[in-house]
Amino acid sequence: MKTIGRMIGFDRVLIRENERAVALHKGRFMGILVPGEYWLRNARGTLQIEVHDLNDPEFVSSFDDALFRVMPDVASEHLTEIRTGSMEVAVILRDGRFFSVLPPDGRTVVWTQTGPWSVERFDVSETIEVPRDAAKMLRRATKHARVVQAEITQNQTGLLYVDGEFVRTYGPGAHLFWDVGRKVDMRLIDTRWQSVDVSGQEVLTKDRVTIRLNVAADYRVVDPVKAVASVQDFYETLYRALQYAFRKALGAKTLDQILENKVTVDDEVANKVKSHMAEIGVQVGEIALKDVILPGEMREILNQVVAATKEAEANVIRRREETNATRSLLNTAKVMAENPVMLRLKELEALEQIAGKVERLTVHSGTNGLMNDLVSLRD
Known part of the structure; x- marks a missing residue:
C-alpha cells in the first residue's frame, strides 16, 4: 500500500497522540491534523507538513498569523489566542497553575487541548506592584514570571524607583513588581544606628x-x-x-x-x-x-615636661610634709615644757619601747631619775 501510494503521488502521514500538525498543499492550508494516519497527495513535493509536539503547549510557527487569518474556524478549534492591552499584564494559568506572564501589547498562542487555560488580567497604568494574591503564586516562579522581587528586612526602608523616578517608600516584607518594559529598582536604606x-x-x-x-x-x-x-x-x-x-x-x-x-x-x-x-x-x-x-619627637619632649612637672610637685609635697612634721614637734615640745605630767608620760612610753627590745632592764635612783641620771642596759 505504501509503495502504491507513492507511485500514484500520495505520502503516508502519521500523527501521534501527543502531536498536532499543520498541513499545506501547494502552499495552501489544508488544516490541522489530529492523531491518526493520513494519505495525502504529494506530487512533486507539493505537500508540506509541520508537526508540533504538545509537550510544548505554546504554538510557535511561521504560519501563525496566516492560519488565524485564512482558517479562523480551524484555528479557534485547536488553538487559544491570548492578547493584552497597552497597559495590561496577563497571568496565564494552565489547569489552575501558573504558566507564564504576558506583558503589555503581548500575544501568545497555545494548544487548546493542553489546557484547560485561564487568564487573570492586571491593569498596570496606576501601579506596577503585584497584588498580594497574585504575589503568592508568582513568588514561587520568579524566574519565569516577569516580576522583580524585593526583600526588605527589619530596620530597613525600601525606596522604589521606576525608570529612574522615585515612586514611594516600602516597609519590611517581600514585595513584587511587574517587569514589563520599565526599569524597576528598589534601593534599601538601613535605618539603624551605625x-x-x-x-x-x-x-x-x-x-x-x-x-x-x-x-x-x-x-x-x-x-x-x-x-x-x-x-x-x-x-x-x-x-x-x-x-x-x-x-x-x-x-x-x-x-x-x-x-x-x-x-x-x-x-x-x-x-x-x-x-x-x-x-x-x-x-x-x-x-x-x-x-x-x-610625632615621636614631640612625645619625648612632652614626656620630659611631664616628668619635670611631676618631680617638682613631689618636691613641693616633701617640703610641705617636712614643715608639717617640724611644726608638730615644736608644738609637742611646748606642751611638755608647760605640763610636767605630759613629759612624764613620754618618759614612760620611751621606757616601754626600750623594755620590749632587751632581756633585762636595771633602773637606779628610782623612776625620778630615769631620764636624768643613769639607765643601765644589760644582756
Missing part, C-alpha cells in the same frame, strides 16, 4: 605642630528619601564633614589647648556637623575625638 570612623586625619595646630586624629561618630538615617535625594552618598558626606570640621576647629588651637580641652573641642565641632547632616535627613549622635597622636 558608626563612622575617621582615622589618621592630619591637622596642623596653631603652634605649627602636626598631629593625627582618630574621630568616631554615631548616625542613623531618619529621612531616607531626603538622604538619597540630597547627596550621592550620605555616608561619604558625613565622613567628609567630620574631616573638615575637626581640621578647621583644631587648626585654630594650640597643642596645649587641644590636649587640655578635648571634650570642649568635641562640643564645638559636633554642633556644626549635626546641623549640616540634619539638613539631609541624617541624625548624628555622639561624636568623639578618640585619639590625638603626636
Whole structure:
C-alpha cells in the first residue's frame, strides 16, 4: 500500500497522540491534523507538513498569523489566542497553575487541548506592584514570571524607583513588581544606628605642630528619601564633614589647648556637623575625638615636661610634709615644757619601747631619775 501510494503521488502521514500538525498543499492550508494516519497527495513535493509536539503547549510557527487569518474556524478549534492591552499584564494559568506572564501589547498562542487555560488580567497604568494574591503564586516562579522581587528586612526602608523616578517608600516584607518594559529598582536604606570612623586625619595646630586624629561618630538615617535625594552618598558626606570640621576647629588651637580641652573641642565641632547632616535627613549622635597622636619627637619632649612637672610637685609635697612634721614637734615640745605630767608620760612610753627590745632592764635612783641620771642596759 505504501509503495502504491507513492507511485500514484500520495505520502503516508502519521500523527501521534501527543502531536498536532499543520498541513499545506501547494502552499495552501489544508488544516490541522489530529492523531491518526493520513494519505495525502504529494506530487512533486507539493505537500508540506509541520508537526508540533504538545509537550510544548505554546504554538510557535511561521504560519501563525496566516492560519488565524485564512482558517479562523480551524484555528479557534485547536488553538487559544491570548492578547493584552497597552497597559495590561496577563497571568496565564494552565489547569489552575501558573504558566507564564504576558506583558503589555503581548500575544501568545497555545494548544487548546493542553489546557484547560485561564487568564487573570492586571491593569498596570496606576501601579506596577503585584497584588498580594497574585504575589503568592508568582513568588514561587520568579524566574519565569516577569516580576522583580524585593526583600526588605527589619530596620530597613525600601525606596522604589521606576525608570529612574522615585515612586514611594516600602516597609519590611517581600514585595513584587511587574517587569514589563520599565526599569524597576528598589534601593534599601538601613535605618539603624551605625558608626563612622575617621582615622589618621592630619591637622596642623596653631603652634605649627602636626598631629593625627582618630574621630568616631554615631548616625542613623531618619529621612531616607531626603538622604538619597540630597547627596550621592550620605555616608561619604558625613565622613567628609567630620574631616573638615575637626581640621578647621583644631587648626585654630594650640597643642596645649587641644590636649587640655578635648571634650570642649568635641562640643564645638559636633554642633556644626549635626546641623549640616540634619539638613539631609541624617541624625548624628555622639561624636568623639578618640585619639590625638603626636610625632615621636614631640612625645619625648612632652614626656620630659611631664616628668619635670611631676618631680617638682613631689618636691613641693616633701617640703610641705617636712614643715608639717617640724611644726608638730615644736608644738609637742611646748606642751611638755608647760605640763610636767605630759613629759612624764613620754618618759614612760620611751621606757616601754626600750623594755620590749632587751632581756633585762636595771633602773637606779628610782623612776625620778630615769631620764636624768643613769639607765643601765644589760644582756
